[in-house]
Amino acid sequence: MTVNEIFYSLQGEGGRVGEPSIFIRLTKCNLACSFCDTDFADGDDMSLDDILNVISKFPCKWIIWTGGEPTLQLKNDHLAFFKERGYKQAIETNGTKPVPSLIDYITCSPKVNYSRIKELIPRVNEIRIPLLNGDVLPDIDIFPVADKYFVSPVFDGDKPNTENINYCVEQVKADTRWTLSLQVHKLIHIE
């Protein structure tokens, strides 16, 4: 696999905020979102044993596969390797590709082709849609069935953007099926 970075931190976004997690960021993406806060271009080839060597130092059994777009590389063979070693595995995906079945927790953060996501990924744990001030929030039923639906105001790099936050607050108050998600890791200055 081509790996951009591996770090141990707390989940900063969505339904599992605050949970200790090992982030494995894979290189490459099939989209180029204007607001993307991540530099995922560089990477090193790592074998599964190389990755295990790094992550086994952390006192944590939850992996979050992210990127870039992790579905471009991640397959059930990779997931089976870590599952056999006692890891639970979550994914952060943009919803443009199917998610391998051995994933334990799916966060889908829609960016494009909203109506197609359901066909590719019928059931997710959370939808977490990034919104800029004025972006149209689609009707919730267009998305896959989820346990929880979040709107996530786009941050300016590491800084919260008041207009985007206020706009998301309005959306949640107008349709109570949605919940606000903030990028808490940026607010508390952790990775």
Ligand SMILES: C[S@@+](CC[C@H](N)C(=O)[O-])C[C@H]1O[C@@H](n2cnc3c(N)ncnc32)[C@H](O)[C@@H]1O
């Ligand atoms: C960097 S992406 C990687 C995973 C996958 N490509 C995706 O888009 O879900 C991880 C999360 O960061 C969010 N994100 C990226 N840039 C952001 C920003 N400037 N403000 C808020 N969320 C952002 C994405 O929407 C996604 O939920």
Ligand SMILES: Nc1nc2[nH]cc(C(=O)O)c2c(=O)[nH]1
């Ligand atoms: N703390 C922290 N939580 C996160 N949740 C999703 C992230 C990502 O970049 O995928 C992320 C991240 O980069 N840091």
Ligand code: SF4
């Ligand atoms: S899909 Fe995810 S990683 Fe790719 S550019 Fe958009 S936010 Fe960044």
Ligand SMILES: [Mg+2]
């Ligand atoms: Mg991030």
